[in-house]
Amino acid sequence: MDLLLKNCTIINYNGQSNGHIVINKGLIEDILQNNDNIDNIYASKIIDCSKFIVMPALIDMHVHFRDPGFEYKEDIISGSYAAVAGGYTTCLCMGNTNPAADNTTTIRYMIDKAEKIGLIDLLPYGCVTINRAGEHIVEMGDMLNAGAIAFSDDGSPIMNSEVMRRALEYASTFNTFIATHSEDSNLSANGQINEGIVSTITGLKGIPAAAEESIIARDVLLADLATAHVHICHVSTHNAVELIKWAKSKRINVTAEVTPHHLIFSEDNLLTYDSNFKVNPPLRTQRDIKALFDAIKDGTVDVISTDHAPHNIDEKHIEFENAAFGMIGLQSTIPVLLQFVEEGKINLKDIVKLTSYNPSKILNLQKGKIEKNYRADLVIVDKEMTYIYDENIIKSKNYNTPLFRKTLKGIPVYTIKEGKIVYSLK
Amino acid sequence: MFEIEICDENELKNRINSIVEFIKDIINKEINNNSFALIGIKRRGAILADRIKELLSKFNNIFIEIGYLDITLYRDDLSEISDLPQLLGTEIEFDVKNKKIFLIDDVIFTGRTARAAIDAILDLGRPKQILLTTIIDRNNRELPIQPDFTGKFIETAFNDIVNVYLKEIDGKDEITLTRCK
Amino acid sequence: MLFKYKDFISTINLSKEEIFEILDTAKHMKEINKREVKKVPTLKGKTISTAFFEPSTRTRTSFEIAAKRLSADTVSFTSTTSSTTKGETLLDTIKNIENMHTDIFVIRHKCSGAVKFVADNVKAHIVNAGDGTNEHPTQAMLDLFTIREHKNTLTGLNVAIIGDIDHSRVARSNIWAMQKLGINVILYGPKTMLPSDTTPLKCHIAKNFKEAVTEADVVMMLRIQLERQNKILIPSLREYAMYFGLNKTSAKYLKKDAIIMHPGPINRGVELSTEYADCDRSVILNQVENGIAVRMAILYLLGMQKRRTDGSST
Numbered sequence: 072m073d074l075l076l077k078n079c080t081i082i083n084y085n086g087q088s089n090g091h092i093v094i095n096k097g098l099i100e101d102i103l104q105n106n107d108n109i110d111n112i113y114a115s116k117i118i119d120c121s122k123f124i125v126m127p128a129l130i131d132m133h134v135h136f137r138d139p140g141f142e143y144k145e146d147i148i149s150g151s152y153a154a155v156a157g158g159y160t161t162c163l164c165m166g167n168t169n170p171a172a173d174n175t176t177t178i179r180y181m182i183d184k185a186e187k188i189g190l191i192d193l194l195p196y197g198c199v200t201i202n203r204a205g206e207h208i209v210e211m212g213d214m215l216n217a218g219a220i221a222f223s224d225d226g227s228p229i230m231n232s233e234v235m236r237r238a239l240e241y242a243s244t245f246n247t248f249i250a251t252h253s254e255d256s257n258l259s260a261n262g263q264i265n266e267g268i269v270s271t272i273t274g275l276k277g278i279p280a281a282a283e284e285s286i287i288a289r290d291v292l293l294a295d296l297a298t299a300h301v302h303i304c305h306v307s308t309h310n311a312v313e314l315i316k317w318a319k320s321k322r323i324n325v326t327a328e329v330t331p332h333h334l335i336f337s338e339d340n341l342l343t344y345d346s347n348f349k350v351n352p353p354l355r356t357q358r359d360i361k362a363l364f365d366a367i368k369d370g371t372v373d374v375i376s377t378d379h380a381p382h383n384i385d386e387k388h389i390e391f392e393n394a395a396f397g398m399i400g401l402q403s404t405i406p407v408l409l410q411f412v413e414e415g416k417i418n419l420k421d422i423v424k425l426t427s428y429n430p431s432k433i434l435n436l437q438k439g440k441i442e443k444n445y446r447a448d449l450v451i452v453d454k455e456m457t458y459i460y461d462e463n464i465i466k467s468k469n470y471n472t473p474l475f476r477k478t479l480k481g482i483p484v485y486t487i488k489e490g491k492i493v494y495s496l497k
Numbered sequence: 498m499f500e501i502e503i504c505d506e507n508e509l510k511n512r513i514n515s516i517v518e519f520i521k522d523i524i525n526k527e528i529n530n531n532s533f534a535l536i537g538i539k540r541r542g543a544i545l546a547d548r549i550k551e552l553l554s555k556f557n558n559i560f561i562e563i564g565y566l567d568i569t570l571y572r573d574d575l576s577e578i579s580d581l582p583q584l585l586g587t588e589i590e591f592d593v594k595n596k597k598i599f600l601i602d603d604v605i606f607t608g609r610t611a612r613a614a615i616d617a618i619l620d621l622g623r624p625k626q627i628l629l630t631t632i633i634d635r636n637n638r639e640l641p642i643q644p645d646f647t648g649k650f651i652e653t654a655f656n657d658i659v660n661v662y663l664k665e666i667d668g669k670d671e672i673t674l675t676r677c678k
Numbered sequence: 679m680l681f682k683y684k685d686f687i688s689t690i691n692l693s694k695e696e697i698f699e700i701l702d703t704a705k706h707m708k709e710i711n712k713r714e715v716k717k718v719p720t721l722k723g724k725t726i727s728t729a730f731f732e733p734s735t736r737t738r739t740s741f742e743i744a745a746k747r748l749s750a751d752t753v754s755f756t757s758t759t760s761s762t763t764k765g766e767t768l769l770d771t772i773k774n775i776e777n778m779h780t781d782i783f784v785i786r787h788k789c790s791g792a793v794k795f796v797a798d799n800v801k802a803h804i805v806n807a808g809d810g811t812n813e814h815p816t817q818a819m820l821d822l823f824t825i826r827e828h829k830n831t832l833t834g835l836n837v838a839i840i841g842d843i844d845h846s847r848v849a850r851s852n853i854w855a856m857q858k859l860g861i862n863v864i865l866y867g868p869k870t871m872l873p874s875d876t877t878p879l880k881c882h883i884a885k886n887f888k889e890a891v892t893e894a895d896v897v898m899m900l901r902i903q904l905e906r907q908n909k910i911l912i913p914s915l916r917e918y919a920m921y922f923g924l925n926k927t928s929a930k931y932l933k934k935d936a937i938i939m940h941p942g943p944i945n946r947g948v949e950l951s952t953e954y955a956d957c958d959r960s961v962i963l964n965q966v967e968n969g970i971a972v973r974m975a976i977l978y979l980l981g982m983q984k985r986r987t988d989g990s991s992t
Binding site: 567570571575576580581582583584585586587588616617620621622 | 679681699702703705706707709710713714715717718719720748978979982983
């Protein structure tokens with residue numbers, strides 16, 4: 072045996088159980104009952120999990136590793152360390168790199184670099200269009216063959232509806248999907264924060280909710296037209312939730328994600344012009360947050376992804392309007408989601424469903440469940456530990472998050488990928 | 498710490514009268530060649546100036562301009578004090594040019610207030626002469642400035658405090674000395 | 679003194695009492711401006727730097743005159759570099775001048791929040807001379823000062839603010855301060871120039887020009903930013919002048935004793951036609967005059983403060 076996890080509280084998407092997890096050759100070989108005799112099981116390593124919970128390792132469908140091109144923000148090495156320290160063993164990285172991931176060479180480079188470190192499965196998104204310019208679609212077949220998992224022009228919405236339609240159709244030919252950053256860039260031009268009360272008070276230019284919603288509406292209709300799968304990234308408004316709910320009711324092939332930061336922060340945080348709260352889509356209102364939680368509960372939202380977006384301090388510690396959009400998130404997902412559990416907004420099963428089981432289903436991975444013969448990608452979490460989230464904890468190259476130096480509760484103590492411990496909190 | 502009386506109401510009245518006499522004599526001597534003005538330093542000097550003008554008006558033929566000076570903006574210790582004083586405003590409606598000015602304050606102590614007041618007046622124009630009069634002259638001068646006429650001289654230590662109470666704002670007329678130890 | 683802030687960035691957190699303290703201080707400063715020797719030695723030895731990252735002659739001149747009348751030494755710095763992606767950052771620029779022992783900075787910047795950002799990161803006192811579309815707090819103070827001078831009171835007045843509210847830092851600073859003073863503010867402008875959510879402003883939004891001005895004791899016409907409104911907000915200046923400008927037709931709705939204000943510079947014939955810009959009821963030049971006194975008051979209140987370790991911004 073490679074690894075024996077004793078006395079586990081096992082969290083699955085559909086329930087909670089107790090037992091000992093036996094891991095061999097990268098797979099979960101067996102799950103034994105608490106009263107089963109494990110004394111005669113030989114394992115090269117045994118971990119007593121009686122003080123922890125064990126969940127399927129997390130899958131992040133939305134990260135920016137900035138590699139190649141912007142390695143001063145993050146690279147695949149630091150990103151991998153941040154991922155496993157956050158309980159993730161699978162990351163889908165966006166292609167807004169330099170060069171953009173619109174070619175097989177860049178896709179291969181990313182995968183090879185991640186494999187060399189071997190901490191995570193890096194599944195890159197290819198760009199939908201060449202140079203993310205929204206004009207010519209990429210060679211999707213070839214890129215899938217090179218290892219791309221799906222396609223996205225994240226950050227640069229495809230404003231031409233004809234291009235979007237054809238991209239959806241072409242992607243569905245290869246049985247893959249397109250992930251969209253939904254934003255009408257004419258409506259949102261120069262926008263800084265949510266358009267509403269706080270933009271009125273601060274004089275910062277607003278990004279109306281309709282900039283996001285109108286493109287979501289368009290894209291679910293185009294997905295219907297193209298009979299293709301569209302994945303809506305970082306849904307942030309209550310009307311967006313309604314549109315997705317409507318699309319699902321029409322059996323349109325749409326999946327949707329939210330980020331932890333859109334659930335925990337609101338536009339109110341921007342009254343102080345703190346650029347660490349500057350993200351796109353912008354932080355919205357309490358009403359939107361409530362709708363997002365409802366959407367998690369009723370299944371309108373399938374996935375929680377981080378949109379982990381590292382930026383250098385020089386891109387953040389400047390005038391708000393010139394500051395970059397985005398915050399890091401890989402290592403704060405677990406504490407933030409556990410806080411929601413403590414507040415009674417979600418339960419532990421929801422965490423697994425949204426961060427592992429559903430992504431696994433969408434991506435056709437043999438992961439996301441703690442069950443016999445599933446991949447032994449697991450995270451062991453200390454729910455109770457409190458700590459200061461500072462430079463000693465954060466593995467990313469940059470600390471651009473409003474949670475920096477705040478006290479958090481709950482942390483991965485071990486992250487296991489294919490039966491190997493890829494991270495341990497000492 | 499204890500407080501002792503220096504002037505009671507009656508004596509204060511006499512001291513003010515002595516200043517009025519001083520001013521009246523000068524005016525009478527030079528009435529044909531000069532015009533005169535009283536400038537009181539806010540706040541208590543301004544009240545005293547009002548009283549003096551009132552008393553002078555009882556004598557025939559004496560007309561005298563009156564103005565009030567807020568020296569806050571001219572103080573040399575402004576950036577040293579933690580609570581910035583409220584501005585009271587300078588109210589001098591007449592032209593100081595070529596006038597003989599009686600500058601009036603309650604107490605002369607270090608001389609810094611008088612210095613600030615002189616600077617403030619000079620910024621308004623070029624008077625012919627400035628005469629400084631106070632009710633109390635105490636020692637401990639820090640600048641070479643001496644009054645032209647005072648009601649009373651008292652020997653003080655540097656950290657003594659001379660309290661001038663005037664009916665208009667304090668409800669009584671009295672001068673006391675607070676001595677620390 | 680109540681005013682104990684390190685910086686003067688905004689009117690939003692000022693109390694009624696603090697606003698009156700500023701106005702009262704300005705009143706005494708105004709007297710100085712009428713003297714033959716328009717100067718007091720109060721800020722002798724202090725260095726005040728005006729750092730304008732957006733072109734403006736009037737406001738900068740007003741601050742410089744104010745500083746000089748208080749005997750401060752002034753240095754002016756202008757930069758039109760619009761982006762900090764290349765070259766020196768805003769903060770580096772200010773910190774450099776700060777280390778030449780500047781006591782007070784007067785900053786204008788095109789980005790909302792940029793002046794607060796500087797204030798939070800340097801030790802010197804910072805005065806906001808306009809940040810993006812956020813605030814222009816000294817303009818609001820001089821407007822209130824001018825209104826009080828003409829109306830002898832502020833409470834209970836009706837003030838109409840007309841024009842591009844959404845992009846107006848003058849409107850924001852005035853609205854926050856007027857809220858505190860119990861002034862009824864009524865807003866009017868094309869919907870393209872109103873914030874989409876006006877609730878925080880707590881102002882009535884008029885349906886037409888007549889409704890906006892009928893009860894108004896003060897009519898404040900905002901400047902149309904010719905450079906800003908470029909295409910989409912209004913179809914043409916001609917149409918704007920017809921429906922939203924103060925002209926012969928619309929002026930008939932004004933109360934007889936209403937005063938007309940404008941933060942300047944005026945686009946004659948657009949928001950304000952010449953006969954009303956220059957009429958008896960126009961107090962526009964008083965505003966300019968009072969700007970000096972108000973800015974002297976602010977510089978005095980900041981410059982004479984002992985450095986406080988916990989110095990907060992307004």
